[in-house]
Structures are given as C-alpha cells and as structure tokens.
Amino acid sequence: MPVNAQRGYMRLLRIAEHHARVVGVSTRSPWLKRIRFSAPELVESFDGHPGEWIRLWVPDSSKGGLLRQRGYTVAGFSYEGGWFDIDVVLHSPDGPASAWARAVRPGAEVVISFSRPKEHLGGTEPLTLLADTSSLPAVEAICEHLAAGSREIRVFLDAQGHDVAGLLSAPGARVVITEDPVAAFSSASPQEGGFVWAGLERSRVSALKAVLKAAGTPRSSVHAQAYWIKGRGFA
Numbered sequence: 001m002p003v004n005a006q007r008g009y010m011r012l013l014r015i016a017e018h019h020a021r022v023v024g025v026s027t028r029s030p031w032l033k034r035i036r037f038s039a040p041e042l043v044e045s046f047d048g049h050p051g052e053w054i055r056l057w058v059p060d061s062s063k064g065g066l067l068r069q070r071g072y073t074v075a076g077f078s079y080e081g082g083w084f085d086i087d088v089v090l091h092s093p094d095g096p097a098s099a100w101a102r103a104v105r106p107g108a109e110v111v112i113s114f115s116r117p118k119e120h121l122g123g124t125e126p127l128t129l130l131a132d133t134s135s136l137p138a139v140e141a142i143c144e145h146l147a148a149g150s151r152e153i154r155v156f157l158d159a160q161g162h163d164v165a166g167l168l169s170a171p172g173a174r175v176v177i178t179e180d181p182v183a184a185f186s187s188a189s190p191q192e193g194g195f196v197w198a199g200l201e202r203s204r205v206s207a208l209k210a211v212l213k214a215a216g217t218p219r220s221s222v223h224a225q226a227y228w229i230k231g232r233g234f235a
C-alpha cells in the first residue's frame with residue numbers, strides 16, 4: 001500500500017494514532033451517515049469539548065489505496081462504553097472519506113489520529129456560528145453543550161440544498177438557513193457578532209475573514225477553520 005508522507009510527519013509531531021473498530025452504522029438522512037466506533041483507549045483521551053474532532057485515515061482507491069486523513073467531529077461518546085460517533089456527509093462527487101462511509105459495515109477497522117484541539121468558543125459573549133452540512137455535527141454539539149446556559153447563540157447554516165428541518169438539533173439557537181452564511185452574517189451586523197465560530201468551505205473562510213477584518217473584529221474573537229475545499233480533495 002502506498003505511504004502517505006503526512007502520516008509520517010504527524011507521527012514526528014507525536015500526534016497519537018489509535019485503532020478503532022466500526023460497531024454501528026445508521027442513516028440520519030440519505031446524505032448523512034452516523035458511524036459508531038469502539039476505541040476505548042482513544043475515547044479516554046477525549047475531554048468532551050464540543051466540536052472536538054478526530055482525523056480518520058481512509059484509503060483513496062484512485063491512488064492505489066493511499067491513506068488520506070479527513071477531519072470528523074465527535075458527535076457523541078461514552079467513557080464507560082468506550083465508543084464514539086461521527087456523522088459523515090455523503091457528498092457528490094465522492095471523496096475517499098464519503099466513499100468509505102457509503103460502503104462501511106460493522107467490523108471494519110480503521111486508524112484514527114487525535115490531538116486535543118484548543119478551546120475555541122470564547123467566554124460568555126454572544127456566539128455566532130457559521131456552518132454548512134460538514135459542520136452541522138459541530139453546531140449540534142456546541143448548541144447542546146451550551147443549552148443549559150444563558151448565552152445568546154445564532155447560527156447561519158448553508159444546508160447545501162438538503163432539508164434539515166426535522167434533522168438539525170440546535171437547542172437555544174436562532175437558526176438562519178441560507179445559501180451563503182457569510183453574506184447573511186455580513187448583512188446582519190457583523191460588529192455585533194460577539195465570538196464568531198465558523199466551519200466552512202475554504203473560500204468562504206477567506207470571505208468571512210475579510211468581513212470580520214472590515215468590521216474590526218479582533219482575531220481573539222474568531223475561530224474560523226476550512227472544513228473542505230471546493231473542487232478538490234482536502235489533502
């Protein structure tokens with residue numbers, strides 16, 4: 001099997017690798033698959049921060065099975081049960097990860113890399129989340145985590161043509177479904193954004209950063225990460 005240099009680099013950085021076994025596959029929606037893994041040792045290292053994510057290594061059939069890493073949000077986990085869930089968007093065109101998720105069955109073994117992400121939601125100020133379907137699991141985890149508090153949360157979500165009305169669980173949040181979360185946010189007073197969190201396609205992250213810069217939003221009030229790249233594989 002071809003070797004991915006990125007994996008060697010991550011090993012040099014001492015990013016831990018874990019073996020995980022698929023123990024459940026279910027369909028949240030025809031385009032969103034939930035996959036449950038058993039990986040007690042990995043689960044022990046989770047700290048439960050919402051939006052915590054893992055790097056899943058999947059074979060790229062167009063490159064002779066070269067392993068590619070793709071980010072996925074921990075959608076739920078159990079310390080006692082030693083399991084965790086991810087929700088994978090089945091997109092078109094497929095990439096190695098969405099193709100893997102379409103076909104995967106219980107019993108499959110995978111390697112997962114994990115390093116603790118930095119805290120990234122600010123303090124008590126209002127919170128604005130900009131998202132699409134790839135970051136829908138993160139939005140759900142964040143809203144559920146903050147639901148018990150009094151923090152004001154608004155969400156600008158690109159559902160990418162899907163009906164998310166009966167699917168999305170964002171307790172306590174004001175949700176705006178829009179084809180362009182950055183434009184919708186921009187026309188809804190970005191100066192009042194409080195802390196801004198975004199998980200979007202790469203060019204939208206760039207557009208968002210320009211809007212925030214023009215609005216004078218300090219960098220310390222922003223966490224914006226590219227979740228995928230339009231028209232090409234992530235890496």
Ligand SMILES: Cc1cc2nc3c(=O)[nH]c(=O)nc-3n(C[C@H](O)[C@H](O)[C@H](O)COP(=O)(O)OP(=O)(O)OC[C@H]3O[C@@H](n4cnc5c(N)ncnc54)[C@H](O)[C@@H]3O)c2cc1C
Binds near residue numbers: 086098134227230233
């Ligand atoms: C921190 C982090 C957390 C993430 N959490 C999740 C998660 O919980 N669930 C989830 O589904 N994704 C999540 N993602 C996004 C996921 O890693 C990317 O979508 C990834 O590119 C999918 O890999 P792939 O191999 O299927 O497609 P790639 O090989 O990367 O891309 C193949 C083709 O598919 C297109 N494509 C890729 N992703 C999408 C998409 N989401 N929608 C439409 N077209 C797409 C590309 O533009 C390209 O044309 C996360 C990303 C990061 C960085």
